[in-house]
Structure formats: C-alpha cells, structure tokens
Amino acid sequence: MKTIATTFKRLKLNGRQALIPYVTMGYPALESALDIVPVLAAAGANLVELGVPFSDPLADGATIQAAAQRALANGMSLALCLEQAAMLRARGVTLPFVGMGYYNPILQFGLERFVAQAVASGIDGIIVPDLPPEEAGALYALATARGLDIIFLLAPTSDATRIQTVTALSGGFVYLVSLVGVTGVRDSLSPDLKDFVARVRAVTEKPLAVGFGIATPEQAAQVAQFADGVIVGSALVKEIGAAANPAGAARAFVAALRAAMDGAA
C-alpha cells in the first residue's frame, strides 16, 4: 500500500487527523527547506507539501506568490526542488512528500522525466492545481504507473458529477478547497465547509484533507473535527518569512497547530 494512504489509515486507527504543512521550496533562502522540513515531523506534521515556485501561481494568494518570486530570485527551479527532496530523504526524513507545482514547469521538464525523477527523489504524491482531471491524462497515466499519487482538488462550487470524477481519480487523498477563492489567510472559515466535506464524504471513502485559508490553531482544530487532514500554507509561509530562524518558527507554529488539533479530538 502506498505511503500517503497508509499514513491516513494509521492516523484514522488512532482517531487522529493529518497535519499537512506547506513550504515554498527556496524560501526564504535557497536551501531553507533543508533546515525546515526535518523538524516538521517532530513538531507533529504527518505529511508535507513541498511547493515548487512558479512565476504565475494562479491558485495562490499574495503571500505564496511573493514567496515564490523570492524563491525564483534565489535560483530555485523544479530540478533543484527534486534534488533537495532527494537530499532530505538521504538525511533520513521519512515524512510523506507531496509536491505542489504548476503545470508549465513540469511540461517543460518533460512529463516522463519528471515522474521518474520525482519517484527517485522520494516524492509520494503531486498536486498540480492548474491541471484539471480532464487535461491530466498523460501525466496521470505516467504517475500512476510508477506509484506516484496525483491528488486533485475540489471546490465548494463543484457539482455532483465533478465530485464523482475527482474522488474517483484522486490518489492518496482528496484536496478540498475550504472556500471559493485562492490560498491565503482568512479571519474565519466558511460556514458551509462542514456541509461541503459531508457532501464529498457521502461518495468516497478516500481521506479528505482541507486547505486554503486555514491560518490559526483554532481553525485547524475546527476543521479537524470533520476532515481527515488539515493543510496549512500561507500562514506558515508568513511565519517562516518573518522569522530570524525559519526552522524554529516552523517548528513552533506546527507544534501549536498539532496541539490544538489533538485537544479538539
């Protein structure tokens, strides 16, 4: 059984939810991820999203776009992201890796070459937010043949047909976008979120992780009450960007999220 699915299954048996932090690779410094990612598991993360910077990150808000621009200016690239993932594996990091990146850099890298190198670098799953399932055929076939999960997104506006398609195809877990919009810190969660999760839950047994706009330990705890996983991106990127010691800041913030989630469970 694949790593991501196993991770969710194990957590479920223990009555816990996955905490999935997102980091922008190459931010704030080119090699920051090499310091940040190793401390996440001890702080209570169960998977990590490794964000590949892109010049035009359509699904992201201002925080992650700014981080991506800085990372690109630092010299980050898709090839280097994969190289750093492999280095993290070589240093003994066992946390499941979910690569999150936009389609054009992957297309230019070459789909086949990308899948082969991602697998060789220890990537367990990928999220390509600007690649809908209808257009994902080639990458999907290559990835699934190599055991690389492709995780697809659902939005609260997705209709029943869409929910069917995405839950059937999504590997590892299904990524539920908590709100209608882009990533970024919000003051409060959408009141419809719980219903949305229930609607998806009705048609699939796959784990459901919720992301976009989850910024505080309280919000993470709230989401953990009805979802299988909580994804925190922009808020963590903000903490990391503002800190003198990015790895320390990441550890403290992830630990606070974990404590709140476990308290609620």
Place this chain on the structure above:
Amino acid sequence: MRELEAAYIAAMADADFTRELEHLLHEYAGRPTPLTFAARLTEALGGAQIYLKREDLAHTGAHKINNALGQALLAKRMGKRRIVAETGAGQHGVATATVCALLGLECVVYMGTVDIERQKLNVLRMNLLGAEVRGVDAGSRTLKDAINEAIRDWVTNVRDTHYLLGSALGPHPYPRMVRDFQSVIGVEAREQILAAAGRLPDVLVACVGGGSNAIGLFHPFLQDADVALIGVEAGGAGIASGRHAARFADPAVGRVGVLHGAQTYVLQDADGQIALTHSVSAGLDYAAVGPEHAWMRDVGRAEYVYATDREALDALQTLSRLEGIIPALESAHAIAEAIKRAPTMSPEQIMIVNVSGRGDKDMHTVAQVLGVEV
C-alpha cells in the same frame, strides 16, 4: 467553466439573444464600421491597394466593444450582477466599463501598475464610466498579472461574477467565444471588399497580442485559401535584445507551454517560468498568443511576423499624415507590416489592414518617445 460553456452554446442558439446583440452592435456600437480605401498610403507605397478596416470608429475607439457587448449580454442572461475584467492598454477595460454602464452591471477592472502609468487616460475613462480600477503590483505589473488577479477574483466570487476576458486566450470556452464575438469584423470586411472591389483580398494584416482583432478579421476568410493571413507581433526593442513579445519569432524562448489554462506558444525560460515581455504598446505586451493562432501557424494557414517599437511609431506617424487616421500603437504594428509588404505586391493586388483601435489613448506614450512635452 462548464456553466459558462453551456450558457454560451444555449445563447448562440437563441434567436432573441443574437438579435439583441446585433441590435446593440448596430445602434450602440456603431457597426458596421467602414472599410476605407487608403488612397494616399497606397500611392506612397506604390504596390498593393490598401484598405483599412476601421475598428477605430467603433464606440469606445477599438474592436474590444464587440466582445464586451457579447459577453456582458451573456453574463446578464446567466444572472450575474458583477463583471471583472483585465486590461493591458485599457481599451478592453474601457469597453467593459462601457457595457457595464449600459446594462447596469457592477464592474471591476484589474490593470498592472506599469500599464496604469502608461495609460492614465483610459483609467480616468473607466472611472467616469463607473468602474473600479484595481492596480496589480505583482510580477511584471502588466497584462499577464492583471489576468492572474482577475481569475483570482472570479474564482473567489464565481457565484455572482462573470469574468469578461478580453482576448482570444485562456481556458475553453473563452478563445472560441471571443473569436465568435469578434468575427463580425471579418464578416463585414468580406462583404465590404466584395462590394468595393468585386473580389476577395489577397492579404489580410492584423496585429496579434492575445490575437482577438486578428482572429476576428481572419476567421471568416479561413476557407478562402487564396487569402493570405498575416499576424504581426510586437518586436519590442528587437528580437536579439530579448525585450519583446514576439512568441513566434525565437524558438529558444517562444515554446509550446501552458499559461492561463491554454496550451499555446508562450515566452518562457528553460525552466518553464513565464518570461517578462516588452512592447511600447501595452495591448501586445503578453507572454502567450491565442491558441487558435498557434494552430493556424503550425498548419501553415497564417504567417506571423513582427514589427519593432520603432517601426510601429514610424507607422503611426505615416498613417496620421497620409490618411488623417491616428491608429492605436497596437494597430500601428499592422500598419508597419503593410508599409513593408505593399511595395512588394502588384497594384492589382488588394490588402486589408485592421485598424483595431484609435491612437488617442497613446498620445502620452508617443509624446514621451518623441521627446515632446504635453
């Protein structure tokens, strides 16, 4: 996206919808626009007879109104009360603000802060028309960043908002929808040239940013194999300088990629990061070309060339002096190609050049380049 496609197909099959659109194009936008024989330009160049399709005479001063009217009517039919749009040169923003005023829709226009600076007059026009112009300070602060922001707004407010995309770009069904709404240009030009000259033209010339005015002119002639189609991209400071927006000119940087939901030729670096572009005309300053142009180029149906900033500025002055028509800087790229090409053709041959917009909005830029204080 699916909701939009279904609504679009239903609308185009509904005689009431197409009748209302035709009525507005005629009574409000001033269509049909004339096809003007450019006698002095033709004489000066000593080659092909040059006709100008006068989109500069459409309401708001550019072809953008054709698509704005079509999509705004569609949005209203879909029950949307709010419109968001991107704009580069400001022409599409003005057209969108105009139709929103006409139809009583709320309007927000996203515009890169670099473009706001070079198109101040159009910002004022949009404000007068009741639209809110939001500056975009991310990335290159031009059209592509305005599109990013408009898409973000749209996905955030999709329940009551329509994204009125201004060029033949982006995800399906936009390229097709924009082409269809702009095809009125070519449909009219075809009838007009048959009436004026008794035959089809030999060459059509239009500038290509995203490519909506070009596809609008070209599309009704696609089946006429003897009509050559020439698209003119922005050569900026020259291809060798790397500061341009000519997606087809240099295969090292203009490669097939995916931007804003469309697979087409995109200016990008080796890692697939989208390149920064440059053109003196904000409306051509975009890293990707409309996917149908990429197709027409790959199958050999259309040819794509470029004109530099300098050539476009010279062409703007030439057309102003010889014909009393000040074209938009975008359209001046097409005129520049006509100036190069017409002398190589015979006086029996006919060329139609699309004057996609008028140049009033560009006086600030032209003054700067010419070193004139205004």
